[in-house]
Amino acid sequence: MIIGDTDAPAGPPKASTPLLCGSAAPPDYAPRGTGPTPTGAVQVLYQPVYPQQRAAFPVAFGIWILASALLWSIIDVSRSNSDRDGGDSKYPVPPDVGLDNCLRGLWPASNKRSPIAGLPYSAELALGVPLPSETSLLLLSKGALSVGSLKIATSSEFTDVVGVNVVVHYATTAVRDTVKVCFLMLKSGDVNGVGIFTPQQWSDRKNTDRLYFEVQVTLPRGRSINSLTTDVDNFSQDLDYLKGIVDFKNVLLQGSNGRIHVKTLGATNTTLQTTNGEVSIDYLEAVTAAVRSSNNGISGTYHVRKSLDLTTTNGIIKAAVGINGSDSSNSLIMHTSNRHALTASRPIDAIVRLSLDTTSGTGGRFFVKAETTNGRLATRIASAPLDSSLVVHAQTSNAPGSVALPSTYEGSLLLATSNAGITLQRVNSGEQDPACKARSDCNSRTRTVETREATNYKREAVVYWEKKNSDRGAVTLQSTNGVVAISV
Template identity: 40%
Template sequence: MIITDDETPSSPDKGSVTTPLLGNASTSATAPPAYTPRQNGPAPIGTAQAPYPNHVFVERRQSAGHRFCRAFLVAFGIWILASALLGSILDNGAIHAHWDYPTVPGVSADHCVTSWPSEEKNNGMFASFPYSVNVSFDIPLPTETLLLLSQGSLSNGNLQVTTSPNIKDSAHVQVVVNYHRKAIRDQAKICLVQREKGEEGVGIFTPRWQSDHADSRTERLLFDVVLTLPRSSSGLYINRLHTDVNNFEQDLESLKDIIKFGHLDLKGTNGRIHAKTLSAEQATLTTTNAVISADYLVSWTTTAHTTNALITGSFKSQESVNLKTTNGPIRAQVEIEAGSSTGTKKVSLQTTNDPIDVGIVLTTQSGSGGDLSVTASTTSGHLTASIQSLPIDAALAFTGTTTNSGAMLKLPSTFDGDFDVRTTNAAATVHRVNPHERDPASKDRVRTIQSSPNSRKTRATGSVFWGPKNTRRGKAVLRTTNGAADIYL
């Protein structure tokens, strides 16, 4: 409303009060306007008056809780429809998405399986997976490196290495894919792979799977892989066998007298590695959260590493044996054959929170001499070490440590050198096994043992030797805390 100078409104009387809804309230004598019924039909444009001009209409709003429930029910309905649609797509066709496949540095994939053979219904050991398909590859031999790879979130299964007289001049790789649904199976890529020149094999690649489906059981794959190598009376030499398979168990049958490996490199995660009898120049066995075991492994150097699991077996080497785990025991028999090579041979055993129980033998072609270094370390676990055989005039350096448990070392009568045994809150004791032993060199020497325990008997030092010239030849150190420490001479 625009106000001009000529239309200046007069000020209301001070004694009266006017309100928009109630009119002039200065007197109660004025009667309210008469009620006029609302006319049917539309009011003329421009002259219409709003009905009930003296009333204010307030819209009743829903409560916040009621609005939330309505929104939740709508969202839930949308989710149900989307899940049904996605389930139909997964069950009846390919998954329309781009998945991230892991890569292996330096490895290229070629000749991947594009059409699957007819599926079979499973029974027996793989009955939990209703269907399977079977594909195979032949890799010509010899080759610089034979590769077997498996990567990705759906990587899971078993790898077996065996031999057959029916295989000639090639390595035969058979892959059985066990599955619930074709759409999930089709996400696997099984290919011939190459690394550098002369390095080839088979790779299994699955995507980095991220699924929100409740029924994840049907979104699993299980790969059963068998590598079959030729078996002949003349034997077979494989320059290098390299495996890198996630979530796979690896089993190698008795191959010692059939196949000689130059480099045997078995790598996995969350799956055990078991070798029956093997022969290699260099053997490296690596996994996590699973056992490493070897019935009899012969190699120039041996390395076995895992975590949270046991390492056990019999290992024979000409240079070194290195066994390492965490939160798992080590139970091993180790033979070091010095042969004609020079230098110190090494045995290293390391774990945490579990015991070490090891027997060690050092041999030489001449039956004398040789240098051997042994370290055995754990925490909160018993340490038991026995040097079962040592050549005459061999130099042994042994260091064994643990905590909060007992420690025991047995040395053969051929050991010459110093010893140092200590503990806390317990006794350190030197035991002489046979006071009347004969000279192992048949020289009519007399064995001397000198020991000096401290006043608290928690430490004993001394030396043992056949003749004065051997007093400093070797050294044995045994240490623990809160447990007895015993050395047997």
């Protein structure tokens, strides 16, 4: 059911509206004065129709209009097939996404000030998306004019509805009315969501042919969400304090040309990726996590139970990492490149703490890989479980590299470079065997650092508390034209 002005006039699109020939036309509208009159956000509650209901009932949703003094647009309700016919095929809707209903033209004016110069007007639309148990949430923004910010926070209420508030800033109503806001369902399963679509191509584009969106998503408190997925082009993404308030199995944040910032987040599996934007994490907890960017840096505090992958190009990686692993293999991979002109001192600067989530807290296998090119590398393994197997591969070029190892490390050491120096440093020759905290027969043991091969540009050695453990782990540090140093 739709509640609104069913007698709203319909007319041809304005001549200034590009790319609407052959598509469903928004109503003809000429604002009075210099801009639209603020009327408050339209609120739309979406009632999804699941496959078992489709056979018996038509799609329906309700629109409640709060404090609407002037309704100057119409609602374009279209099915997923018709959304790709004719002129509407210019809207870049992913092929695996079904559009249950789309709204176009329902944009009451807003009092919110635009953060973008040259876009003096604002309009606002408030949506409600039901989120049944174990349902996934999908948020999309696609199109040539889709630019803005996405913020995800939590509500103080315990409900089963996700609030999605969309503010669009614009210069002309003709351009604004090309926007389609659609309720989404993935064809592969129970996924609800919202998509914001603008035309994919825009010929003869003027300076006024621009839009900027501010999207606020409010998640209900105490909910368990199967997955949260975003795919937003030219958007920044900011997540508020979500850990411990909303439970996620899977989180996938995808973007381009915008930063990703997370205050706190907890999920089983997490992937955050963008291009040309920084990824900064105040605190992330997951079983597995992957963070990827390009032409910018990655930073943050990460606590994972199995694996973490931090990858960027032309950007700094600065991370504090805790891996509370299992008896099986656990890994940390950090990779960046081409950081030879820096304001910070190190392209890769990582502090890593390794632990084991078992009764004994000993043993386990850990793999740490840190790679960069044309930039300095510094990796410190601050702690590792007793009797654990640690493999470290660290490599850079045309710059120095350093690795610091904990007192629990036992195994081989390989340092190699070209045209530079090599340093193998014993930090504390009087240190106590860490096994003595649990064993009384080890007080007489001392740590041995034994060099087996040494040249000007290469050194092989082993370090151990007990000689039988000299091959338990393996640490390799390599560079070209840069000093390499390992401290134990």
